[in-house]
Amino acid sequence: MNINMILEMAATDSDKAVVTVDERSLTAAQLLDLAHRAAHRFRDHPAVLYLGANHLGYPVALFGAALAGVPFVPLNYRLGDQQLTALQDRHAGAVILRPEHLDALVDVDVVQDEPAEVPSPQWDGDSVAVIIYTSGTTSDPKPAVLRHRHLLAYVLNTMEFASAADTDAALVAVPPYHIAGLTNLLSNLYTGRRVVYLAGFDPTVWLDTVRREGITHAMLVPTMLARVVAELGDADAESPTLQSLAYGGSRTPRPVLEHALRAFPDTGFVNAYGLTETASSVAVLSPEDHRAAFASSDPAVRDRLGSVGRPLPxxxxxxxxxxxxxxxxxxxxxxxxxxxxxxxxxxxxxxxxxxxxxxxxxxxxxxxxxxxxxxxxxDDTIIRGGENIAPAEIEDVLLRHPAISEAAVIGIPDTEWGQRIVAVLVGDADPAEIRQWVKDRLRSSKTPDTVVFRDELPKTETGKLLRRTLVAELENSHA
The missing domain is CATH 2.30.38.10 (Luciferase; Domain 3)
Known part of the structure; x- marks a missing residue:
């Protein structure tokens, strides 16, 4: 079993576009043909390293590597030269696909001399399909290994083959080195939904693409969702085709979610929880769960908006x-x-x-x-005076203040309490007012000892807060 099986099954419907980038599309049959030709180039190398943004060459490279029987390794192309070189050195002899190489993967005039069929290697489900380096927010990136059986288990256990309508289209704005970018491609190919890629994220472009392409399904990381609802303000999203909007990858602040539910009243929301090491989502809060929680007057039910749902099959x-x-x-x-x-x-x-x-x-x-x-x-838990305090609870309260747009709560060493609670905020307000705001809504022990304002918070390219960076900086300034 190999992930290429998904593409081969999709290719039986040869006239339907399955992937679109910048208004250029490929059918599954065209994608399969290009992947075979790419596999001819890849087969004598130990791996394929992908250093580009979302591009038609991305699925060609992924499935070409699968056909060649070698791992596909999407790297964060935004890393510094030293970091990228260090990662490349771990894969000596690999094919390295940089942005300037990607057009050639999908240019028929360039690849026509490559064989259209490549003998399949002897593989089983334990063959390595993909290596994704974790984001490294607390340490050096680690190579998470995903074998073909892991990716197929996710798709086959959670999706129904060819279940999508002919007009269904999924918008993918997350970068190719994010696990969601990979599994969105596999799951949408399997269900028969066209994938529309954005090379980069901009909230205005994202909304325009949803409307222009008739997008029915989309996935955003929380930072992207926050930028979309900020762009909308109090306006309706006016996206009648959008049936499902999934969000995940890190914690979504409750105020952002509630704003989004109001802005997209006819869209079903899905909170997906998973990690790179789990080959995508392991738990989901369904659209029905969202609607029931948002409409409920029962605090226990409404609080489920803050959950990631229940386990997948x-x-x-x-x-x-x-x-x-x-x-x-x-x-x-x-x-x-x-x-x-x-x-x-x-x-x-x-x-x-x-x-x-x-x-x-x-x-x-x-x-x-x-x-x-x-x-x-x-390891983000704050221990203050012997009490374990979750930063998320305080951050949600802070984000309800009208003057605060972003919030991070961390602990730094304190001789009396063990740790002091520090709130690092993006916005403009009086620190004493902010402390009183939290104290009025939470007990005194969860009130920030210190409030710091910044122009922005340090994050990875996929929107994960670099909490350790803040801790190190503030520990030094506190000392």
Missing amino acids: GIEIEVRTETGEPVAAGETGLVFVRGEQISGEYGGRSVLDADGWFATRDLGHLDADGYLFVEGRA
Whole structure:
């Protein structure tokens, strides 16, 4: 079993466009032909490194690598030269595809001399399909290994083949080195939904593309969603074709989500929780869950807007103590997941336990109905005066203040309390007013000791907060 099976199945409908970039499209049959020709170039190399943005050459390179039986490695092309060189050095002899090489992958005049069919290598589900370097927000990036069986398990367990309508189109704005960019391509090909790529993200361009291309499904990381609703202000999104809007990749502030639900009243929202190591989503908060929670007057039900939903088919989730014991419903602990799609492997080293469970390193809890609430990374927890405090709870309160557009809450060492709570904010307000705002809504022990304003917060290109960068900077200034 190989992910190329998905493309071969899609290619039976040869006249339908399956991927569009800058108003240029390929059918599945054309994509399969180009992938075979690319595989001829790739087959004598140990890997294929992709250093470009979203481009028609991206799926050609991915499936070409699969046909050649070598790993596909999408790298963050925005990294500095030194970092990129270090990553490239880990794959000596690999094909390196830079932006200037991508047009040639889809130029028939260039590739016509390559064989249209390449003998398939002997593979099985354990062959390495993709290596994605984790974002490295706390340390050097780690090579997360995804084998063909992991990616196929995700698609086959959660999608129905050829289930999409002929007019369905999915807009993908996340970069190709993000796990969502990869699995969006596979799942949409499998269901028969055309994929429309944006090479970069801009909220105005995104909204215009939704309307112009008749987009029915889209996925955004929280930072992108926040920029879209900020662009809209109090206006309706006016996107009648948009049936489903998925968001995930990091925590979405509750005020941003509620704004989005108002701006897209006829769109079904999906919160997807997963990691690179889990081959995409492992839990989903469905459109029905969103509608029920948003309309409910029951606080317990409405609070589910802050959850990531329930496990997908084939996935088990447990919340445990630090010593490994399962906790009761409602109690916070460490989140563990298990299932066929879970890799939990870095460069040939598995971190799964003896029973196949993967430690996500996220803190969270399950409610009585099995909804998972992710409270943040375990190592982000602030311990103040012996009390464990989740930054997310304070950040949500801060973001409800009309003068605050972004918020990060961190802990820095303190001789009296163990850690001080520091709120780093984007906006303009009196620090004393901000502290009182939090104190009025949370108890005193969760009120920031210090409020700092900045023009922007440090983030990765996919919008993840670089919390460790803030901690290091403020620890130094505090000292």
